[in-house]
Amino acid sequence: MSNVHELSFLKEKIQELKDQGVYRKLPVLDTPNQPEVILNGKKVINLSSNNYLGFSNHPRLKKAAMDAIERYGAGAGAVRTIIGNMKIHEDLEALLAKFKREEAAFIYQSGFNCNAGTIQAITEAGDLIISDELNHASIIDGTRLSKAGRAIYKHSDMDSLEEVLKTNRDKYKNILIITDGVFSMDGDIAKLPEIVELAEKYEAMTYVDDAHGSGVLGESGRGTVDHFGLHGRVDFSIGTLSKAIGVVGGYVAGSQTMYDWLNHRARPVLFSTSLPPAAVGAIIEAITMLMESTEYTDRLWDNAKYFKEKLGKLGFNTGHSETPITPVIIGDEGKTMEFSKKLMENGVFVSGIVFPTVPKGTGRVRCMVTAAHTKEQLDEAVRVFELVGKEMGIL
Numbered sequence: 001m002s003n004v005h006e007l008s009f010l011k012e013k014i015q016e017l018k019d020q021g022v023y024r025k026l027p028v029l030d031t032p033n034q035p036e037v038i039l040n041g042k043k044v045i046n047l048s049s050n051n052y053l054g055f056s057n058h059p060r061l062k063k064a065a066m067d068a069i070e071r072y073g074a075g076a077g078a079v080r081t082i083i084g085n086m087k088i089h090e091d092l093e094a095l096l097a098k099f100k101r102e103e104a105a106f107i108y109q110s111g112f113n114c115n116a117g118t119i120q121a122i123t124e125a126g127d128l129i130i131s132d133e134l135n136h137a138s139i140i141d142g143t144r145l146s147k148a149g150r151a152i153y154k155h156s157d158m159d160s161l162e163e164v165l166k167t168n169r170d171k172y173k174n175i176l177i178i179t180d181g182v183f184s185m186d187g188d189i190a191k192l193p194e195i196v197e198l199a200e201k202y203e204a205m206t207y208v209d210d211a212h213g214s215g216v217l218g219e220s221g222r223g224t225v226d227h228f229g230l231h232g233r234v235d236f237s238i239g240t241l242s243k244a245i246g247v248v249g250g251y252v253a254g255s256q257t258m259y260d261w262l263n264h265r266a267r268p269v270l271f272s273t274s275l276p277p278a279a280v281g282a283i284i285e286a287i288t289m290l291m292e293s294t295e296y297t298d299r300l301w302d303n304a305k306y307f308k309e310k311l312g313k314l315g316f317n318t319g320h321s322e323t324p325i326t327p328v329i330i331g332d333e334g335k336t337m338e339f340s341k342k343l344m345e346n347g348v349f350v351s352g353i354v355f356p357t358v359p360k361g362t363g364r365v366r367c368m369v370t371a372a373h374t375k376e377q378l379d380e381a382v383r384v385f386e387l388v389g390k391e392m393g394i395l
């Protein structure tokens with residue numbers, strides 16, 4: 001028998017990945033995450049980040065991060081419940097509550113952590129969690145950590161959701177409906193007004209994960225709830241501080257009661273050190289910038305519209321996105337990866353996304369246009385898309 005410490009059971013699994021052709025090395029970025037980057041030693045136009053507003057390398061955020069380090073140091077030094085709750089953390093929560101137009105906001109170390117911690121804390125045995133089938137992995141994990149029952153409805157299918165509500169309403173105490181605000185693979189927006197109506201009809205709570213809606217949708221990026229004018233009708237409004245906001249972290253906005261409970265029972269807050277001051281300082285600056293002006297979100301939408309129109313005119317299938325997420329659907333998995341590789345060779349980085357992340361036969365490269373891209377960079381990317389598209393017989 002082989003020695004268990006050689007991890008041969010993992011070596012076998014890694015070999016399986018190699019046999020399936022899905023073993024990979026991570027691309028290495030050697031610049032800030034910005035429109036033009038050095039990736040694996042090559043200068044390319046970056047169409048793959050979630051840095052929607054160009055904040056991750058913004059001078060104002062960098063300055064705020066350095067100021068916060070000067071004042072509070074490099075690390076928080078403890079979990080919030082002991083002595084890691086700095087004034088800057090509470091300042092951020094107050095600002096987020098104001099920005100989101102909610103009573104309170106509770107911060108976590110990441111968006112992932114926020115789902116893992118919140119869902120578990122607000123549900124218990126005897127409750128039911130109803131989830132859209134395409135919800136994010138961190139929602140699935142958060143749900144698994146809960147003792148509540150689980151049910152799934154078909155993606156954005158309100159008949160399917162109502163069916164689940166109808167058959168289960170009387171069997172459970174509290175029901176929590178969870179949806180992504182924006183679905184990241186197709187860029188479609190959740191049917192939140194209908195979801196909220198069903199929730200009210202069946203006395204269920206609603207939980208929206210707005211990771212791709214924060215900083216993108218609504219007035220100056222206030223999110224999906226603001227986009228649909230549903231303030232006060234969604235119980236838990238989750239945002240990430242890692243995507244459009246450009247730094248790291250997550251939060252849930254809602255009532256003061258929610259805040260008080262999470263403050264006592266959210267496990268990532270009880271058992272994991274709070275966000276570093278530099279991150280918090282930079283986030284405060286980012287939210288302040290969004291509250292000052294809509295210029296960043298305006299530019300994002302303008303660039304996204306410009307890029308989508310150009311690709312569409314060339315004859316690419318850009319799907320049914322309602323947000324700056326721009327999928328270019330190629331179909332066949334091998335062809336999709338080949339397309340992505342050829343774009344890279346020609347100086348444009350867009351990662352290919354294939355089964356099992358998306359359904360078989362719907363392989364796509366997913367373009368993420370940002371507010372920071374210049375029209376010249378977008379024109380150059382379109383030129384390369386046309387070149388490679390023609391070369392591969394896609395156009």
Ligand SMILES: *Cc1c(COP(=O)(O)O)cnc(C)c1O
Pocket residue numbers: 110111112113115136138180184209210211212240241242243248249250
């Ligand atoms: C990215 C994402 C997260 C995780 O957010 P992080 O801040 O990167 O941890 C959670 N939910 C959804 C829907 C996401 O897209």
